[in-house]
Amino acid sequence: MTPLTRDQVRLSKRISLVLRHRPETAGLILDANGWVPVDTLLTALGVNRAELDVVVAGNDKSRFAIVTGPDGVDRIRASQGHSRRVAVDLDLPPSDPPAELFHGTPRANLDSILRDGLRPRSRHHVHLSADVPTALRVGHRRSGDVVVLTVAAGVLAGQGHVFHRSDNGVWLTTSVPPAHLSVKRTNP
Numbered sequence: 001m002t003p004l005t006r007d008q009v010r011l012s013k014r015i016s017l018v019l020r021h022r023p024e025t026a027g028l029i030l031d032a033n034g035w036v037p038v039d040t041l042l043t044a045l046g047v048n049r050a051e052l053d054v055v056v057a058g059n060d061k062s063r064f065a066i067v068t069g070p071d072g073v074d075r076i077r078a079s080q081g082h083s084r085r086v087a088v089d090l091d092l093p094p095s096d097p098p099a100e101l102f103h104g105t106p107r108a109n110l111d112s113i114l115r116d117g118l119r120p121r122s123r124h125h126v127h128l129s130a131d132v133p134t135a136l137r138v139g140h141r142r143s144g145d146v147v148v149l150t151v152a153a154g155v156l157a158g159q160g161h162v163f164h165r166s167d168n169g170v171w172l173t174t175s176v177p178p179a180h181l182s183v184k185r186t187n188p
């Protein structure tokens, strides 16, 4: 797939902002599950459907989902990553995770994470990756050395801890206690 142009990436980031963090900056109101009519988003952002479709289809992480409702209305939402300040319930079913999941983070966070466990901070969930390369990419969004932590997801699930898998393959959970974390690799 052709990579998005700089303008398209800018549009993608703007959509992430309004669908995950600050819908009010575009005058949008998300429904309880995070959806907004596509036409409403287009009007709010001043773009057309073709421009939106390119960004949704070409998005490197399939961040946005569009569905047609029983009323024939197309709606869009972010598949994950919402801020806690936005009251959205993705309404995802619980899902059995693989034995291990991964989390990439700047090394500067390591001591605190090993002490307190993984916390959702400003988001609804802790985000976990299904593989190490993805976890490394997540960690490298920020500057400095990256550490990948292994999450004993299978053991946690066995103890009743709930996991969800977003539509774009990100694993979500409310927290991970330190006892179920180990350092995978510190020098990628």
Ligand code: HQG
Pocket (backbone or CB within 6 Å): 061, 063, 081, 104, 105, 106, 109, 110, 112, 113, 116, 117, 118, 119, 120, 121, 122, 123, 126, 127, 138, 139, 170
């Ligand atoms: C860290 C991107 C200290 C945590 C990605 C992370 C992901 C702690 C930061 C999605 C901590 C929160 C989410 C503790 C957690 N002490 N630091 N106890 N607990 N942290 O951005 O996982 O590109 O909210 O390690 O790909 O980095 O936007 O979470 O470094 O899927 O689509 O606190 O965002 O997706 O940062 O990234 P974030 P994240 P998009």
